[in-house]
Amino acid sequence: MMDSGCDREQLRDFAFDELAAPARAEMERHLAGCAACAAELAELQLTTAALRVLPDREIPQRIAFVSDKVFQPSPVVRFFSSFWNSGAQLAFASSCLIAVAIVFSAYRRPAEIQSQPHSVVNAALTRDELSREMYARINKAVSDAVARVHEEDARVTKAALESADRKAEQQRRELMVAWGEQMNTLQKRLGVLTEYAMAGPERNPVSGQ
């Protein structure tokens, strides 16, 4: 019978090699002087030895898996799968994202508050300059358009005048030609009448009628 001061659980932990080195050394010292605990330990070891008479059996059929590329996840899928299944990697990725967000927001931060009036003045100045520039461009565009219209009018007028001059000249020439022909005809008739007048009354066609 074990003494009431003996720790039975510790004795069993000792039997299964579950004690730390100091506790184990203490238990060994206790066992050297406690016959009841030594007997209890012997019984426990006998029981476990009896249990071990049942040997392990061989597995009747070996287990093996076949590598089939069709069912294998792609390297990308495996990477993301392992990535998302890893808490440490996920935490690292989150930290990286936060760091990037901080850096990005630092570069994208708006100007300081003190510089805002200056920015407003600059904006006003810029607006006036833009207005002036805009008006100047409009005026120039209008002037150019007016000049182009005047040029076009002048060109059309000149062409019309030239055309009219050409027509007038042609008519004058045609009149001159016609007048010249009539003059020739009259001179010929005058010559015939003169000949008849000089030839006598018998040859006068007028008196001969």
Place this chain on the structure above:
Amino acid sequence: MIFRAVEDADLIVRARRGDVEAFNLLVSRWEKRVFNYLLRLTGSPDDSLDLSQDVFLKAYQNIRKLDDPARFGPWLFRIAHNEACSDFRKRRPEPHEDAAALADREAAPGIALDLSLAVSTALDRLTAEQREAVVLKVYQGFKFEEMAEILGAPVSTVKSRLYTALDLLKEELAPANKRGTK
């Protein structure tokens, strides 16, 4: 032992990358232990083989979730424990063989038949939780912390189950021990 643990860790890393052959090597190292663990829980070689295949398939599918490759053993047996529990819930285990046939099948050469028979009978009289604690400690050699991880129970509960079972086994086996060691 340390060298073996490093090798297993290396195989696990390769298996995580999709190296099936590395996982097969890992299976070859652990299949006998897993099979015998399940055999002592179910009592059926066929069921144990089926469950073992399921265990290793789930291990392969989830090996990327294993945080510490050094804890592969307890992690694998946790899967085996869950598979066995799931199987128990689906169908209550039947008494596959009578005790004599079981002892005849499992008796080691040179060991008295009545001791093997007594051990098998005594184990069958334990509750499923007590028997599993004995199997994990005596036959598989896990530490209490590893057993707690496998069973999903506190260390104190695991120890209580084991020591209660050993008290019962001691009483059951005392006469057989005397005969078997004659």
